[in-house]
Amino acid sequence: MDVAYMIEIFPKLIMTLPITLLIIVVSAIFGLLLSIGVTYLRLKKLIIIGPILETYVSFMRSTPILIQLFLVFYGLPVLMNSLGFNAGDFGAITSSIIALIIFNGAYLSEILRPAYLSVERGQHEAADSLGYKPIEKFRKVIFPQLAPIALPGLGNAIIYLVHDTSLVFTLGVVDIMGQAKLMLANTYGENKIEMYLAIAIMYWLVCLSSDRIIKLLEHFTYLKRIKRKSKVKKTKVYKESVSIQ
Amino acid sequence: MLSIKDLRLSFKDNEILKGIDLEVNKGDVVTLIGPSGTGKTTLLRCINYLEKPAKGNIILDDLNIDYEKITKKEILALRRKTAMVFQQYNLFKNKTVIENVMEPQMIVQRKSRKEAYETSVEQLDKVGLIDKLESYPSQLSGGQQQRVSIARALALKPEVVLFDEPTSALDPELVGEVLKVIENVVSTGMTIVLVTHEMSFAQKISTKIVFMDKGNIVEEGSSKSIFEDSTNARTKEFLNHFNTNKLNVTKEEVYA
Ligand SMILES: Nc1ncnc2c1ncn2[C@@H]1O[C@H](COP(=O)(O)OP(=O)(O)OP(=O)(O)O)[C@@H](O)[C@H]1O
Ligand SMILES: [Mg+2]
Secondary structure, three states: OOHHHHHHHHHHHHHOHHHHHHHHHHHHHHHHHHHHHHHHHHHOOOOOHHHHHHHHHHHHHHOOHHHHHHHHHHHHHHHHHHOOOOOOOOOHHHHHHHHHHHHHHHHOHHHHHHHHHOOOHHHHHHHHHHOOOHHHHHHHHHHHHHHHHHHHHHHHHHHHHHHHHHHHHHHOOOOHHHHHHHHHHHOOOOOHHHHHHHHHHHHHHHHHHHHHHHHHHHHOOHHHHHHHHHHHHHHHHHHHHHHHO | OEEEEEEEEEEOOEEEEEEEEEEEOOOOEEEEEOOOOOOHHHHHHHHOOOOOOOEEEEEEOOEEEEHHHOOHHHHHHHHHHEEEEOOOOOOOOOOOHHHHHHHHHHHHOOOOHHHHHHHHHHHHHHOOOHHHOOOOHHHOOHHHHHHHHHHHHHHOOOOEEEEEOOOOOOOHHHHHHHHHHHHHHHHOOOEEEEEOOOHHHHHHHOOEEEEEEOOEEEEEEOHHHHHOOOOOHHHHHHHHHHHHHHHHHHHHHHHO
């Protein structure tokens, strides 16, 4: 294996990292916002919107992301035209981001909804009976309790999102994979293994850092607070018993 | 002070409360008794609108609410004048003991942190939990959790406190400590509506006993008039059932 070659191509690959990160960050943020809206409406069990949203979620969960990318890339301009908007082409990056947002709007909702439902009815009733307004109840009671349930799932979803971005080169985006494809074409397909290994390492590093962010967020949830506290207590007791001796 | 007129409630096609009239005066301790599934809990929950009656009227203090036309504002007002103590305590799991008692005061009554803290410490002292301020509910026994929930309710200085079987979820050895706290609350002159199966406790503290059966109030009156002098067949049958149960328990305890 040609390690020198790997070191040589690394900077070139890293140059394209901002594109990948841009797609990840924008899709994650807007996908999460969309999924919050979707979850809110799904929980209301509305008569017409409810079944529509269930269909949307089911469709997005069960069709390959690659197909969804193509559908948005080729289909969205046609749809916009037929609706009377002369939108033209969206471009590969925008199409990728739109597709990933639509996908995550559904997928993340499948994480948020059960997390919300896992908060016991008694917690709602306690806040209601004390005279909390719905928004106060959500902020002070429900959200802090659903957060630690949802976070691990959201962490996994980010990793999937990172992986999914490795497909956007099929639309012509010059991200890490797109760049690799170009470079491989220049070398007539030699050093394939070094190339893909280098890419794998880069994806790994991206996932590691997103993991750290999720861990940091988990650190602030109440479950971790309780855990830390009981640990502190135990060490205190231990110290006391030592000092008695 | 609290007056309910012709309260009706159904779940689906099942009529649960069939026109309840109830009067509670200031300082009263009204205890609802009756067979399981009779609607005692449901009635109590209607008083702070955790259940939505189909019909009826409630007067509480200066509020006069028609359940059919209740507004969001009235719901909040009703809930803020009443406080519920649940069978399952329902302390906020993500808050410490002191936060559980402080936060509602700060959110609902807009009290300052300092003011809320002082009231909370005072209430928690009364229920004997001054050394547990920083504990989380999951670190407390059921009896301790229920005492915190009583402190949380009282800290809001409600007009009426509603207790729904506050000791039913507790291990037998923890029942006493909670009953003692409730007795202390009674002695402060607080207006109380209580649902319980602790008959001797009910007999001791109540100014009025209300016997319900199948969604109706069958009979109401003083402790003595219900527990000793009742001539109503259903009331007597219900109370007899309780006495025999009690005898069985003692028998088992004797032979254990
Ligand atoms: N959310 C609900 N949906 C449908 N039926 C309900 C609901 N809550 C209560 N019920 C029914 O209403 C009736 C009255 O219930 P409730 O809990 O008020 O009885 P209770 O007198 O408090 O009984 P217990 O002594 O067992 O606590 C029961 O038949 C119960 O099955
Ligand atoms: Mg009940």
